[in-house]
Amino acid sequence: MERKTKVLALVAHDNMKRDLAEWVDWNSRKLSRHHLVCTGTTGKMVEKTLRDHREEHEDEAEEKPELKITLLKSGPLGGDQQLGSLIADGKINALIFFWDPMSAQPHDVDVKALLRLATLYNVPTAINRSSADFLISSPLYEDDGYEPVVKDYKAYVERVLK
Numbered sequence: 220m221e222r223k224t225k226v227l228a229l230v231a232h233d234n235m236k237r238d239l240a241e242w243v244d245w246n247s248r249k250l251s252r253h254h255l256v257c258t259g260t261t262g263k264m265v266e267k268t269l270r271d272h273r274e275e276h277e278d279e280a281e282e283k284p285e286l287k288i289t290l291l292k293s294g295p296l297g298g299d300q301q302l303g304s305l306i307a308d309g310k311i312n313a314l315i316f317f318w319d320p321m322s323a324q325p326h327d328v329d330v331k332a333l334l335r336l337a338t339l340y341n342v343p344t345a346i347n348r349s350s351a352d353f354l355i356s357s358p359l360y361e362d363d364g365y366e367p368v369v370k371d372y373k374a375y376v377e378r379v380l381k
């Protein structure tokens with residue numbers, strides 16, 4: 220049976236990009252069959268990592284799906300906000316965001332907003348390598364029937380203002 224393609228968002232701050240590149244390389248088979256959405260600079264790195272991985276494993280007979288990677292703007296230039304908007308529209312199935320706990324970011328408010336929306340919409344989110352390992356190796360990750368429950372905000376939306 221044909222498995223569903225998921226939309227996975229991958230983002231890393233500069234000091235964490237090497238970590239993400241290693242993680243992507245290690246998980247390239249699992250990632251390659253999904254549509255990846257990345258902030259600009261992260262996306263270029265992810266694409267290069269996946270292409271290099273393919274070149275190194277050219278001799279393997281397995282079928283290699285066409286890479287599908289969407290590059291948003293660079294994070295500080297609005298990429299985090301673009302991703303937040305995709306989350307609000309229900310277009311992202313999981314977020315892998317290696318954010319830097321040791322450096323201030325010029326777009327810190329955008330980073331916070333992105334993480335807030337991922338939480339609000341109950342998007343499975345990994346914020347470091349171990350949580351990313353747990354996420355990608357979870358049986359639920361492979362379960363096409365699993366849909367995260369999004370809270371019903373109807374009462375909030377329809378509240379009467381005095």
Ligand SMILES: O=C(CO)COP(=O)(O)O
Nearest residue numbers: 258259260261293294295
């Ligand atoms: O700043 C980022 C996330 O907050 C990531 O942006 P880049 O992928 O463009 O470096």
